[in-house]
Amino acid sequence: xxxxxxxxxxxxxxxxxxxxxxxxxxxxxxxxxxxxxxxxxxxxxxxxxxxxxxxxxxxxxxxxxxxxxxxxxxxxxxxxxxxxxxxxxxxxxxxxxxxxxxxxxxxxxxxxxxxxxxxxxxxxxxxxxxxxxxxxxxxxxxxxxxxxxxxxxxxxxxxxxxxxxxxxxxxxxxxxxxxxxxxxxxxxxxxxxxxxxxxxxxxxxxxxxxxxxxxxxxxxxxxxxxxxxxxxxxxxxxxxxxxxxxxxxxxxxxxxxxxxxxxxxxxxxxxxxxxxxxxxxxxxxxxxxxxxxxxxxxxxxxxx
Amino acid sequence: xxxxxxxxxxxxxxxxxxxxxxxxxxxxxxxxxxxxxxxxxxxxxxxxxxxxxxxxxxxxxxxxxxxxxxxxxxxxxxxxxxxxxxxxxxxxxxxxxxxxxxxxxxxxxxxxxxxxxxxxxxxxxxxxxxxxxxxxxxxxxxxxxxxxxxxxxxxxxxxxxxxxxxxxxxxxxxxxxxxxxxxxxxxxxxxxxxxxxxxxxxxxxxxxxxxxxxxxxxxxxxxxxxxxxxxxxxxxxxxxxxxxxxxxxxxxxxxxxxxxxxxxxxxxxxxxxxxxxxxxxxxxxxxxxxxxxxxxxxxxxxxxxxxxxxxxxxxxxxxxxxxxxxxxxxxxxxxxxxxxxxxxxxxxxxxxxxxxxxxxxxxxxxxxxxxxxxxxxxxxxxxxxxxxxxxxxxxxxxxxxxx
Numbered sequence: 001x002x003x004x005x006x007x008x009x010x011x012x013x014x015x016x017x018x019x020x021x022x023x024x025x026x027x028x029x030x031x032x033x034x035x036x037x038x039x040x041x042x043x044x045x046x047x048x049x050x051x052x053x054x055x056x057x058x059x060x061x062x063x064x065x066x067x068x069x070x071x072x073x074x075x076x077x078x079x080x081x082x083x084x085x086x087x088x089x090x091x092x093x094x095x096x097x098x099x100x101x102x103x104x105x106x107x108x109x110x111x112x113x114x115x116x117x118x119x120x121x122x123x124x125x126x127x128x129x130x131x132x133x134x135x136x137x138x139x140x141x142x143x144x145x146x147x148x149x150x151x152x153x154x155x156x157x158x159x160x161x162x163x164x165x166x167x168x169x170x171x172x173x174x175x176x177x178x179x180x181x182x183x184x185x186x187x188x189x190x191x192x193x194x195x196x197x198x199x200x201x202x203x204x205x206x207x208x209x210x211x212x213x214x215x216x217x218x219x220x221x222x223x224x225x226x227x228x229x230x231x232x233x234x235x236x237x238x239x240x241x242x243x244x245x246x247x248x249x250x251x252x253x254x255x256x257x258x259x260x261x262x263x264x265x266x267x268x269x270x271x272x273x274x275x276x277x278x279x280x281x282x283x284x285x286x287x288x289x290x291x292x293x294x295x296x297x298x299x300x301x302x303x304x
Numbered sequence: 305x306x307x308x309x310x311x312x313x314x315x316x317x318x319x320x321x322x323x324x325x326x327x328x329x330x331x332x333x334x335x336x337x338x339x340x341x342x343x344x345x346x347x348x349x350x351x352x353x354x355x356x357x358x359x360x361x362x363x364x365x366x367x368x369x370x371x372x373x374x375x376x377x378x379x380x381x382x383x384x385x386x387x388x389x390x391x392x393x394x395x396x397x398x399x400x401x402x403x404x405x406x407x408x409x410x411x412x413x414x415x416x417x418x419x420x421x422x423x424x425x426x427x428x429x430x431x432x433x434x435x436x437x438x439x440x441x442x443x444x445x446x447x448x449x450x451x452x453x454x455x456x457x458x459x460x461x462x463x464x465x466x467x468x469x470x471x472x473x474x475x476x477x478x479x480x481x482x483x484x485x486x487x488x489x490x491x492x493x494x495x496x497x498x499x500x501x502x503x504x505x506x507x508x509x510x511x512x513x514x515x516x517x518x519x520x521x522x523x524x525x526x527x528x529x530x531x532x533x534x535x536x537x538x539x540x541x542x543x544x545x546x547x548x549x550x551x552x553x554x555x556x557x558x559x560x561x562x563x564x565x566x567x568x569x570x571x572x573x574x575x576x577x578x579x580x581x582x583x584x585x586x587x588x589x590x591x592x593x594x595x596x597x598x599x600x601x602x603x604x605x606x607x608x609x610x611x612x613x614x615x616x617x618x619x620x621x622x623x624x625x626x627x628x629x630x631x632x633x634x635x636x637x638x639x640x641x642x643x644x645x646x647x648x649x650x651x652x653x654x655x656x657x658x659x660x661x662x663x664x665x666x667x668x669x670x671x672x673x674x675x676x677x678x679x680x681x682x683x684x685x686x687x688x689x690x691x692x693x694x695x696x697x698x699x700x701x702x703x704x705x706x707x
Contacts, residue, residue, distance in 0.1 A: 037499075038499075039499050039502070039503065049328070052327075052328060053327050053328070055333070056327045056328070056331050056332075056333055057327065059333030059340075060331060060333055060340060063333070063338055063340060078327070082324070082327065085323070085324055086324065089320070089321075089324060093682070094682050094685075094686070097365065097368075097686045098685060098686060101685070101689065103499060104443065104445055104499075105685045105689050106685070107445060107499050107502060108445070108638070108642060108681055108685050109681060109682045109685040109686065111447075111635060111638070111681060112639075112677070112678045112679070112680070112681025112682040112685070113678065113681075113682055114678070115632075115635060115674055115675075115677055115678030115681065116675060116678030116679055116682065117678075118674075118678075119672075119674045119675035119678060120328070120675060121328060123671065123672065123675060124325075124328050124329045124346075125328060125332060126332075131336065232631075236503075236506070236507075236510075239503065243500075243503075274518045275514065275515075275518060277510065277514055278510075278511050278514045278515065278518075281507035281508070281510050281511045281514075282507075282511060284503065284504065284507045285492075285493070285504050285507050285508065285511075288493070288496055288500050288503070288504050289492045289493065289495075289496075289504075292496060292497075292500060
């Protein structure tokens, strides 16, 4: 049996797709963790809400007979805006009152929020899988390679790359980015030099939620169906990716996501697909045991 | 308590929430039938509800801030008025006796259906108390607790299926297996910091569930294992009705045993080490407490109770499948502990009874059960991190002698 290059390429690109989506979600985790040291358990739910909003808005506009490009843009925009709004609200309601409480309290509150949002969507919408309209058009020039990589995947790669570039620019070169880095380093000190820490935290949540929403829209229109539960597994996996790369580090999150995407894709492609999720969890457990600081992270020690 | 500023702010909050919930609450698109369902009345409910809730929320936050100052002014934790009343007046024993009698005659007074529900609640009391050791006393957030519960349930089901092992051997064995799994899983992960620990235990819990679901040869996969025998009593045959009553008394005995052990543990050397570890790890190590061993005992003892409760669960339902052991089950148990009060035995019992019995009796609410659990977790953390019956911290006071 020779080496099937086409199959390999397919798995490689599939892994890249997964990795890109994980990266979009993992960025939110990592940014929030970097700033308030909280595992934002509800982050996966924000992503799910993004996908649902896009589905609702997209479905509505499709029925009104708009053209596909306009629908794609408006639905994505709506998803981003609503997810950002949800992220902002979740922070204000569930995390802000617990700023000075033990970390465990905030984590439990986050779990509660996740449970709430999941069931809120379940009750307000449906528990069934919903078909998601394929918002991303098939490009003409993609036809020759369509059997290996779909148009929607190309859109996913490009969007992810653009979002990464924009975020890096934002963090490195703008005033709010500087404030975010300062807050991440030392919150009290940042406050002393006049950074409005509350606002910075809100911005972080808004940014993270918006990127997650983009991930939600893209993957939903790629796979073609969503339900209220997609956020949980995606959230956990993105968290694995963030930890793998070194939580708190943005390039780390991207790297970790890609590594996780590829390993998952090759594992399911060459070994077995039954244990796909087991594998992701096993990966998480192994990383945390052997290298809790991740690939690019720094080991941190507790200060007294 | 009402001022104009707050009403105005609540009004804006209400508008914000109406905006926020608009697409998901109001619009329902059916892409197959190509119809859109507009549910406008809902937005009004959201508006009214969020306005009222926002007012209450603001009031409670303000009260909490005031309360925080009062506690800073005084230098000790004040137990709640209710606890004070129970302790001070001679009510403690009469209440205990009354509760005891009520528990004893419960299956005679109420129907089989009620007893069955009570059995479920009592199982939650036991797992709640077990998790309370891990979360409440030792301060380790374990989100994969249900894995040990599954270990107990499956060990009874499988051993019975293959070797015909009866309930009475399975019960201690389930506990033992829980203990062993607690050590095996705990050993590598306990070096991790609190929030990582939560995620890793969650991962372990899911791994065990997924293995049970996929390893058909071992666990019969998603279809589960049926016709697990109910517990026997020296070969006596029971009707279903009797066996449920019998199960009830067994559960009560297990609960009492658990309470006894947990109480003894709490005041023991190891129990105090747990509490110290929860408060400050570094100081604790500096005082010469072996961090890993202390954490490991907490983890393994918690798992033991989950294992035993798992055997009970399998014997009660006579059918188990991996769907009973999802992460959400862990979170319900966590909810029991958090609502009742972390570290408090009475609290956990109350928490379990409230959370499990209320949705059963308020059928209309059962659809919203998980939604409410989520709200409970958030609200408890924000307003009353100690739970409804918070554990009273023992205070040693230095009394100045006169003269």
